[in-house]
Amino acid sequence: EIVMTQSPVTLSVSPGERATLSCRASQSVSSELAWYQQKPGQAPRLLIYAASTRATGIPARFSGSGSGTQFTLTISSLQSEDFAVYYCQQYNNWPPWTFGQGTKVEIK
Amino acid sequence: EVQLVESGGGLVQPGGSLRLSCSASGFTFSKYVMHWVRQGPGKGLEYVSVILSDGGSTYYADSVKGRFTISRDNSKNTLFLQMSSLRAEDTAVYYCVKGMTGATTGDYWGQGTLVTVSS
Numbered sequence A: 001e002i003v004m005t006q007s008p009v010t011l012s013v014s015p016g017e018r019a020t021l022s023c024r025a026s027q028s029v030s031s032e033l034a035w036y037q038q039k040p041g042q043a044p045r046l047l048i049y050a051a052s053t054r055a056t057g058i059p060a061r062f063s064g065s066g067s068g069t070q071f072t073l074t075i076s077s078l079q080s081e082d083f084a085v086y087y088c089q090q091y092n093n094w095p096p097w098t099f100g101q102g103t104k105v106e107i108k
Numbered sequence B: 001e002v003q004l005v006e007s008g009g010g011l012v013q014p015g016g017s018l019r020l021s022c023s024a025s026g027f028t029f030s031k032y033v034m035h036w037v038r039q040g041p042g043k044g045l046e047y048v049s050v051i052l053s054d055g056g057s058t059y060y061a062d063s064v065k066g067r068f069t070i071s072r073d074n075s076k077n078t079l080f081l082q083m084s085s086l087r088a089e090d091t092a093v094y095y096c097v098k099g100m101t102g103a104t105t106g107d108y109w110g111q112g113t114l115v116t117v118s119s
Helices: none
Strands: A006-007 A010-013 A021-027 A033-038 A045-049 A062-067 A070-075 A085-092 A103-107 B003-007 B011-014 B018-025 B033-040 B047-052 B059-062 B068-073 B078-082 B092-099 B108-111 B111-116
Touching: A010 A021, A010 A033, A010 A045, A010 B078, A021 A033, A021 A103, A033 A062, A045 A062, A070 A085, B003 B092, B011 B068, B018 B033, B018 B092, B033 B078, B033 B108, B047 B078, B047 B092, B059 B068, B068 B111
Parallel strands: A010 A103, B011 B111
Antiparallel strands: A006 A021, A021 A070, A033 A045, A033 A085, A062 A070, A085 A103, B003 B018, B018 B078, B033 B047, B033 B092, B047 B059, B068 B078, B092 B108, B092 B111
């Protein structure tokens, strides 16, 4: 089973600033990597799949990059609604999907 | 609009059983792989099970194998998760997730249903 590791655990960012979240896979997942956003009391929402493709309706300020074992989610200018927990997920070697432990983006 | 509505959660004693349902609408249910993912209180996301579009193939996480059964009724656009021999560590919000076209991840999640296993 592929282990996904996210860093940092918590990221403190001011509104309008850039946020950079990292995700590392224990072995190559090619580009089969997704990012989800989860707000308190809500279900996860798909942001990015195939490492860099934005899902339907996702604003352009969200971008993903990487391949193999190293991936990045960048939020170019944080809006108030972007403060949430973000999870990376691999689907290259499935089932099962495996998820990172999450990065909480909080207001600085 | 895609909608996934889970139901059937609740409080159950250790060793008990529960059947979760996920009612789907807004897409051709019979054409899509469907998944269950759970999230323990204050914890991350854990993959539980998957069923292919025709119900012909299934997979279970080791943590639930032999205790949970996934199934679907394509005529009623409904996904199920039969849970038995429940343990305290099964306490979680259970989400049903629709598989994507063109990628083997999930694109839509239901709002979740809470299962609490406690005496």
